Amino acid sequence: MTHGVFLFLTTFLASGVEAVEALTIVLAVGVVRGWRSPLIGVGVAALVLAAVVAVLGPALRLIPIDTLRLVVGALLLVFGLQWLRKAILRSSGYKELHDEGAAFQEERALAASASTEERAGMDWYSFTVAFKGVLLEGLEVVFIVITFGAAQGRLPLAAAAAVAAVLVVAGIGLLVRAPLERVPENTIKFAVGLLLTSFGVFWGGEGAGVSWPGGDLAILGILAFLALVSVVLVRLLRRERIATLPAAEVGA
Amino acid sequence: MSHVRAFGVFWWDFIVGDDWVVAAGVAVGLGLTALLTHRDIAAWWVLPSAVALVLVISLRRATRSSK
Numbered sequence: 001m002t003h004g005v006f007l008f009l010t011t012f013l014a015s016g017v018e019a020v021e022a023l024t025i026v027l028a029v030g031v032v033r034g035w036r037s038p039l040i041g042v043g044v045a046a047l048v049l050a051a052v053v054a055v056l057g058p059a060l061r062l063i064p065i066d067t068l069r070l071v072v073g074a075l076l077l078v079f080g081l082q083w084l085r086k087a088i089l090r091s092s093g094y095k096e097l098h099d100e101g102a103a104f105q106e107e108r109a110l111a112a113s114a115s116t117e118e119r120a121g122m123d124w125y126s127f128t129v130a131f132k133g134v135l136l137e138g139l140e141v142v143f144i145v146i147t148f149g150a151a152q153g154r155l156p157l158a159a160a161a162a163v164a165a166v167l168v169v170a171g172i173g174l175l176v177r178a179p180l181e182r183v184p185e186n187t188i189k190f191a192v193g194l195l196l197t198s199f200g201v202f203w204g205g206e207g208a209g210v211s212w213p214g215g216d217l218a219i220l221g222i223l224a225f226l227a228l229v230s231v232v233l234v235r236l237l238r239r240e241r242i243a244t245l246p247a248a249e250v251g252a
Numbered sequence: 253m254s255h256v257r258a259f260g261v262f263w264w265d266f267i268v269g270d271d272w273v274v275a276a277g278v279a280v281g282l283g284l285t286a287l288l289t290h291r292d293i294a295a296w297w298v299l300p301s302a303v304a305l306v307l308v309i310s311l312r313r314a315t316r317s318s319k
Contacts (some may be wrong), residue, residue, distance in 0.1 A: 014306055072313075074278055074282055077278045077303065078268065078275050078278050081278070081303065082270065084307065087256070088313055089311065094314065094315050122295065125280070139266070159313070164314055204281075205285060205295075205296060205298075205299050206297075207282075208286040208289060209285070209286060210285060210295055211288030213296060226304070229307065233307065233311060240315070252299070
């Protein structure tokens, strides 16, 4: 039950933030150059991503569960730590916060200056930018869906969470027709990084033969420990960064 | 760049990311855990500690390179 809730939550949040980033790209191209070609690009990318899930998901079930959990745990750890590391650097001011408004303006300017080339009856620039944007953002989602779904044997639930998140973001995007700047992307990425890393520790440990104290509930202890470590690191780094700034900048 | 090389670079970036120390630290942590459990030694504390240590080292590397 706990795992099911975490699985849905993690996949939903991760898919949501990636969908927000993909939406920004598609909106910027669509607003400037028209909607037909970018929407075809979105559709083709979605088909490719669905095919990857359909092929790799069931294939992973053929691997023995302990080996699968070790591999999935290792991948989630590496992937989750990347998210967490970036989130801590952003929260402490060492890396700029992701700004959907700025990304939209930048993408829009590029779309306006790009030349028009017709291929297969489409504006090729619009098609490829939307296709690549959705495919690259979507690959991270697919990775999370497949690893989480396979390790727990609940691929349909993970896929449903991802689809739900994409539908919510696309629905809001259609209504407002603007980048979703108010979505607290950095906070969500922090939470997703913590969840991915915690499950990576849990499953990686199980795969390596660990018997967790408290059984499944150990996941909550791991999550709490990693959250505490991350908050302490953010505070230490923030203090360190402020100490190295010139006095005028601190006062401003 | 050949397609094979580009394919390899893409997956390296996708999985290993900005700092190879993270992937190496995870591999060492998992290896040590497996070694201890194989010898019937309680090893549940190894991975959480390894993750915290890897995070500290990787962040230290990132903040030093940004100064």
